Amino acid sequence: MTIRQKLTLQFLVLSFAMLAVSFGVILFSQYSFRKEQFNDRLAYKARSIADDIENLGEFSIEQLRRIRRSSSQLFSEQVFLFDHNGSMLFAAPEAPFRFQPDTEFVNLARSKPDFFFDWEQYECYALTINAAGTQHLIVVAGYDQFGHGKMENLREFLIILLLSGLVISAFTGWFFAGKALDPVSEIVRQVDTITAGNLNTRLDEGMRRDELNRLAMTFNLMLNRIEQAFEAQKTFVANASHELRTPLTIISGRLELALLRGQQQHEYENAIREVLTDIRALNQICTSLLVLATAHSKNQQGSFKAIRLDELVWQVRSGYLKANPDVQIEVDFEHLPEEVSDLTMMGDEHLLSTLIHNLLENAAKFSTNKKVKIHLDFDALHLVLSVHDQGPGMTADDIERITQPFYRGKQAVGKSGFGLGLAMVENIAKLHNGSLEISSVVGTGSTFKVIFLRNLPAGEYPQG
8 A cells, every 4th residue: 555545544534533523413412402302392292281180170081182182282192191000091092002101110200200201212201290189190202203304314414425525535635645745756756867877966855844855865865975985986996906907917027028038947936936926915905805895794793702902912913023023012001900801892803903913014114113002991881992103194184085995195105005904994993883093293103093892791891
């Protein structure tokens, strides 16, 4: 069922409920009015007969017939006179029925001077009078044919009016639901025109006042993110293709040159060594791209486990110093941990090791004296890893773009690398619900601060 159909159905149900309640009130009011009017006529008839009988003192059957005929008669009128024991003294006309009071009715008549009641299709009024020194009971019954006829006509008219109202409501609801959904249809039409080739197209946001305008604004914000991601992907693919093609071209050129010259064995060996160096560089690029892709995947969080960040830092530091003995790495703690959980977080050990290694490698590469300082701090919810170098520093423009894949600043000229290290750091940090903050002073050095949410296993959060 479409939204337009649902809105029309809801409007139809609401209209039906309102009309049904309104017509029900009208019918009840008319019924009460008819009942009250007819009861007044029954009471007037009974009191007229009672007054005539009380004026006569003693009465005969013929006098009762004359009294009944002398007053205005009701449709299908029945008049009964009973003595105080409930025995019938008079009935007119004699057909078509006889009302026979039971004991309960007689007791009710003795306790009340008058009352109304229904009997079969007749509405009745009972009145107690004193005649000839004794109590008698007059019962006047009648059928309100005119009133019931009016009620039936009114009922038929209201049913026709109800059905007509529902038909009108259905068409009206369908029309206005369509008008209300026209902006949605327009949004759908505009969205259908947006493809990969025109991601810069945006939806009309109107006056930005109603919910649909805000929906269009939300779509535009989403399109902004999609366009940025699409452009970033195109740039990444272009840069990756360039970075991969360069070592492949070099490898191909060196091998072709070695074959063309017909060199000596040692020359071939030198060529092979150079090719191996280029292959290792190519392998490093591919590994970095793989890690970068892995850091983009949220599914990787399913393999997270509890990790002591300080132990991982010492482990990566030890491995890095073995490969680079000329580098000096100092580890500093802002606060000494009192509990094991103080420096524990949930994460992927391999990716976190890559993050720490890339920060160390980047700092060592640009520190003029090969000195690197690692700073560890923590609080109830966060772990903070800071790496400081004593290099040339970066400009504000470099800081803004340094985490883009394959971007290399002016200070990187002549330095080894591919511009992927800090991009991997930022994405690994985001995967671990963390963030990367960079501060730098030109001529003094740079500080790379990674702030992690600890995300401890259940039962290991600090108290207080």
